[in-house]
Amino acid sequence: MQKVRTGLRELKKQRTRDALLRAALELFTTQGYEQTTVDEITDAVEVSQRTFFRYFANKEEAALSVQLLAEAQFLAALRERPPEESPFEALNRSVLASWDSIGEAIEAVIPVELHMRTYQLIESTPALLAAHLRHSAELEEEVAQLIAAREGLDVNTDPRPRIAVAAYTGVMRMTGRIWGQGQDLSVDAIRELTVTYLGHIGPALAGNWRNSPAPGVRGA
C-alpha cells in the first residue's frame, strides 16, 4: 500500500491522501454520507475539489477504501493457509485471522474506531451498501478461484467451489448486516458474531430444524 520510494513528493502525496481520507470518513460518520459534499471535505483539508478526485475515483471510493484494505488482507490470509486444510477450515481461519490483525493493518491509516464507525455507516447507507456488495461479489469470484486451486479443481467444470463460496460469503455478508444493526460496534462483537454464524452453518443447512435445539443468539 505505502510506496517506499520515500521521496519528499511521495510523502506529501501520502499525507494529502490520508488527510482527505480521514476528513472524509470523519465527516461521513458524523453528519452522514449524502449530507457531506466533496467541497466540505476539500475545504477541511484545504485542497481543491479537483485534487480529491485525483485520489479517489468518486465519493464512494473514499468511503470504501479502508474496507478494501481489509478485504485484501483476508485474501492474503487465505492464500497462506496450508493446503491440507479443508476449504471451510481455511476460510474460517482466514476470516478470524484477518479480524485479529485488523488493528495493525488499519491503524497506520485511520483509527480502528473510525473504521468500525465507517463500517456501520456503510451498512446503513444504501448507496454505500450497494457499492460494498458489488465489491464483495468480485471478491467472491477470487475466493472461489483460490479455493478451487487448493483442491485442484477447475471452476468452469466443477460447480462446487463456486457454490460453496457463494453460500459461505452469503453468510459472511449477513453477519456484517446483523452486526451493523446492533449496538456494540467493537471488533470483538463482530468477531463473536462471525464465530456464531459460521459455526452454525452446518446445522442450518442440515434442515430438520423443528426437532433440533435452537442455538441461542442475542437479538439485534
Place this chain on the structure above:
Amino acid sequence: MQKVRTGLRELKKQRTRDALLRAALELFTTQGYEQTTVDEITDAVEVSQRTFFRYFANKEEAALSVQLLAEAQFLAALRERPPEESPFEALNRSVLASWDSIGEAIEAVIPVELHMRTYQLIESTPALLAAHLRHSAELEEEVAQLIAAREGLDVNTDPRPRIAVAAYTGVMRMTGRIWGQGQDLSVDAIRELTVTYLGHIGPALAGNWRNSPAPGVRGA
C-alpha cells in the same frame, strides 16, 4: 400493479410510465446504461425530464423496475408453498415456479426478450449490479422471515433461518452472474443453470470434493 381505478387519467399515466420504461430499457440495452442520458429517454417519449423523475426516483430505478416485479413474484410464490414442505424444498419450487411464470407477469409491461437483455445488462453494469445486489439483500431478509415463520422460529433467537437463506440466496446470485457471462440469454438457459447449481448445493457443502465425482457443467 395496475391501478383499476380506470379513469382516463390513470390510463394516460400508465401509458406514459410504460412508454418511459420501454424507451429507457431499449436505449440502455442498445447503447449502454451510462451512455444513455435521461434527456434522450424523455425526448424519445416526448415528455419533460421532470416527468421522468416523477415516475422513477432515479435512472437506476427505471433499469431495475422489471426486476423488482420478478422478485415480488418469487416472494408471492414462496408465500403460497404448503407449510409441510421443507425450507429448501419450498425455496426451490418457488424459484422454478417464478421462472416458469415469468412470461405472463412481465409481458404486460415489456417483451420478455427485452427483460432478459436488461437482466444481462444489469449483471454487466457495475452501477446497476450494485443496486441490484442491495435489493437482493433486502429480499433476503424478507425471505428469512418467511422461512422462519413457516418453521415456527424467531429470526432473532435462532440463527439458522437467516444462515440457510443467506447461503441459498448467495448461490442464486452466483447463478445469475454465471448466466450473465454466458451466451444463451434464454429463460430456459437460466432455468437450467438454476436447477444445476441449486441441485449441487448439498454435495458442495459436504466437503470432501477430492474423492467424489465432479458433476459436469458447461463453462462460461
Place this chain on the structure above:
DNA sequence: GAGGTTAGTGTCAGCTGCTGACAGTTGACA
C-alpha cells in the same frame, strides 16, 4: 353542462458529483 377541484405536466433555477483542458508550482535529478 358550468365551475371549482385536483392530479399530472412543463418550465425554470439551482445544487452536487464528476471530468477535460490548461496553466502554475514544486520536488527530482543531471
Place this chain on the structure above:
DNA sequence: TGTCAACTGTCAGCAGCTGACACTAACCTC
C-alpha cells in the same frame, strides 16, 4: 542551476436530481 516531470489549482461544462410555481386537462358536483 536549469530542465523535466509530477502534482495541484482554476475554469468551464455536462449529467443527475430537486424544489417551486404556473398551466392544462381530467374529474366531480350541482
